[in-house]
Amino acid sequence: MGTGDRPAAAAGTLRLGDFTVNRLGFGAMRVAGPDIWGEPRDRGAMRKLLRRAFELGHDFFDTADSYGPDVSEILIAEALHPYPAGLVVGTKGGLVRPSRHRWDESGHPDHLRRALDGSLKRLRLERIDLYQFHAPDPRVPYAESLGALAELQRAGKIRHLGVSNVSVKQLEQARRIAPIVSVQNEHNVENRESDDVLAACERLGIAFVPWFPLGAGRALRSAKVRRVAARLGATPAQAALAWLLARSPVILPIPGTGSMSHLEENAAAAALKLSTEDLAELNRA
Numbered sequence: 672m673g674t675g676d677r678p679a680a681a682a683g684t685l686r687l688g689d690f691t692v693n694r695l696g697f698g699a700m701r702v703a704g705p706d707i708w709g710e711p712r713d714r715g716a717m718r719k720l721l722r723r724a725f726e727l728g729h730d731f732f733d734t735a736d737s738y739g740p741d742v743s744e745i746l747i748a749e750a751l752h753p754y755p756a757g758l759v760v761g762t763k764g765g766l767v768r769p770s771r772h773r774w775d776e777s778g779h780p781d782h783l784r785r786a787l788d789g790s791l792k793r794l795r796l797e798r799i800d801l802y803q804f805h806a807p808d809p810r811v812p813y814a815e816s817l818g819a820l821a822e823l824q825r826a827g828k829i830r831h832l833g834v835s836n837v838s839v840k841q842l843e844q845a846r847r848i849a850p851i852v853s854v855q856n857e858h859n860v861e862n863r864e865s866d867d868v869l870a871a872c873e874r875l876g877i878a879f880v881p882w883f884p885l886g887a888g889r890a891l892r893s894a895k896v897r898r899v900a901a902r903l904g905a906t907p908a909q910a911a912l913a914w915l916l917a918r919s920p921v922i923l924p925i926p927g928t929g930s931m932s933h934l935e936e937n938a939a940a941a942a943l944k945l946s947t948e949d950l951a952e953l954n955r956a
């Protein structure tokens with residue numbers, strides 16, 4: 672199959688530990704219900720969306736035990752298990768959802784051990800391709816949380832480890848404990864707070880996975896994004912994703928959607944080329 676059949680492949684590839692994936696992944700958070708809480712309105716439609724995402728060339732899926740909770744991981748397994756060759760599923764642990772609007776850090780080793788076992792069961796795997804520590808827990812020393820995950824990796828339950836919502840200092844701390852293959856932080860045309868973390872990933876040659884690549888929709892309303900998109904005959908979502916792809920070869924965006932038409936539109940962004948003028952305009956703060 673050429674990239675015409677799998678448009679996301681036009682983004683090129685990137686190394687994620689010993690995996691090679693297309694540089695435009697899929698964020699599977701929005702297959703859960705509204706507010707990422709409970710079941711989606713139509714489970715069948717979400718399974719179809721997940722299968723279509725892989726067909727379009729998104730061969731890195733990002734999920735977490737807290738999406739639903741559980742719902743996103745269960746739907747991924749229902750839609751795609753036994754997983755096709757080449758699909759890399761990254762999940763995360765370290766946040767809990769006591770209620771609809773709460774996302775509480777939970778980085779205690781006992782919790783992480785239980786969380787990983789839950790993800791293995793829901794994803795129907797014996798080993799997670801990429802397990803990301805979702806966010807540092809201010810009540811638990813970071814080294815203690817990472818140490819527990821490193822132990823689980825040595826036990827064979829995790830292939831690669833990633834971190835999320837970290838500073839450069841926390842990334843360095845994590846790397847002293849275990850090999851880290853990716854960092855997942857918020858980053859988009861409207862939010863560059865993690866520029867220093869992105870630069871660290873470039874130096875280290877590890878993947879930087881921007882969450883909220885569309886600013887959860889906000890980047891699509893930005894005047895400069897709309898101007899560049901109009902110039903290119905593209906949509907604002909495509910311009911925002913093309914900017915991320917052009918920004919750095921270590922960037923692996925994971926746009927999220929529960930809509931089939933948005934999914935197709937986002938995959939097509941992989942082929943969009945920005946001119947120097949477009950890039951300069953989007954780079955301006």
Ligand SMILES: NC(=O)c1ccc[n+]([C@@H]2O[C@H](COP(=O)([O-])OP(=O)(O)OC[C@H]3O[C@@H](n4cnc5c(N)ncnc54)[C@H](OP(=O)(O)O)[C@@H]3O)[C@@H](O)[C@H]2O)c1
Pocket residue numbers: 697698699700701733734805835836855856881882883884885886887888891908909925926927928929930932933934936937
């Ligand atoms: N590590 C972390 O702490 C963290 C935090 C948040 C998210 N994440 C990860 O990052 C992924 C992406 O984040 P996200 O889904 O929250 O934000 P996003 O990708 O920036 O934006 C998604 C939002 O934009 C809309 N959208 C998507 N494509 C569109 C298009 N072509 N045109 C118009 N609207 C469009 C979606 O609505 P529709 O459903 O209607 O398309 C949704 O409301 C998540 O799936 C998750 O895997 C990680």
